[in-house]
Amino acid sequence: xxxxxxxPRYKVAKRxxxxxxxxxxxxxxxxxxxYQQALGQGPEFLTYFQNEAQLDKSGLPSxxxxxxxxxxxxxxxxxxxxxxxxSAVYLCASSPRLRGENSPLHFGNGTRLTVT
Amino acid sequence: xQSVTQPDIHITVSEGASLELRCNYSxxxxxxxxxxxxxxxxxxxxxxxxxxxxxxxxGIKGFEAEFKRSQSSFNLRKPSVHWSDAAEYFCAVRGIxxxxxxxxxxxxxxxxxxx
Numbered sequence: 413x414x415x416x417x418x419x420p421r422y423k424v425a426k427r428x429x430x431x432x433x434x435x436x437x438x439x440x441x442x443x444x445x446x447y448q449q450a451l452g453q454g455p456e457f458l459t460y461f462q463n464e465a466q467l468d469k470s471g472l473p474s475x476x477x478x479x480x481x482x483x484x485x486x487x488x489x490x491x492x493x494x495x496x497x498x499s500a501v502y503l504c505a506s507s508p509r510l511r512g513e514n515s516p517l518h519f520g521n522g523t524r525l526t527v528t
Numbered sequence: 529x530q531s532v533t534q535p536d537i538h539i540t541v542s543e544g545a546s547l548e549l550r551c552n553y554s555x556x557x558x559x560x561x562x563x564x565x566x567x568x569x570x571x572x573x574x575x576x577x578x579x580x581x582x583x584x585x586x587g588i589k590g591f592e593a594e595f596k597r598s599q600s601s602f603n604l605r606k607p608s609v610h611w612s613d614a615a616e617y618f619c620a621v622r623g624i625x626x627x628x629x630x631x632x633x634x635x636x637x638x639x640x641x642x643x
Binding site for chain 2: 416445452453454455456457460468471503505516517518519520521522
């Protein structure tokens with residue numbers, strides 16, 4: 413596709429369940445980012461990949477959060493044992509450049525996760 | 529540490545009126561600056577960016593922003609607002625030497641447009 417694609421668009425999980433959120437970046441984009449956006453807030457950085465390498469995971473809020481990009485294209489964000497505070501929109505973004513220098517991020521429409 | 533402040537959580541303007549959304553950043557050097565717009569249920573769309581050079585940058589949809597180093601500000605402006613501009617606006621900063629290019633976002637300003 414032409415843009416960043418995320419699936420599912422909406423996910424409802426019971427507290428304690430595991431979830432997996434998928435991101436298909438723009439073809440050929442080297443850099444991939446995950447952000448978490450709580451209701452009424454700006455996006456908060458979670459993690460960054462350069463190709464298949466996860467170079468920065470400083471924003472992951474706990475060890476329940478895990479992200480991977482094994483072949484340097486599609487990425488999956490996994491949340492184990494979901495908690496209510498995990499309810500948010502999870503945004504994926506990609507960039508064609510290494511380090512994203514001089515290159516804006518292209519965002520997907522996000523996955524809205526609701527934990528009940 | 530880098531940070532972005534958008535002092536106005538919610539702004540209402542009349543259609544056809546001018547608009548200015550405020551953004552202040554904290555960073556030790558000149559950062560890369562961005563404005564994004566987000567409509568309900570949508571991702572973030574880039575309006576404009578500042579990397580270097582002319583401090584007045586033009587973006588899409590008739591928006592512009594001015595970088596003022598002395599005030600650490602990057603305010604977004606539009607001379608005449610249209611009803612379709614109602615959305616959430618986010619200012620973001622990225623350090624020049626920030627490996628990976630991760631963005632730090634402000635809290636956002638919600639814009640409502642009165643007919």
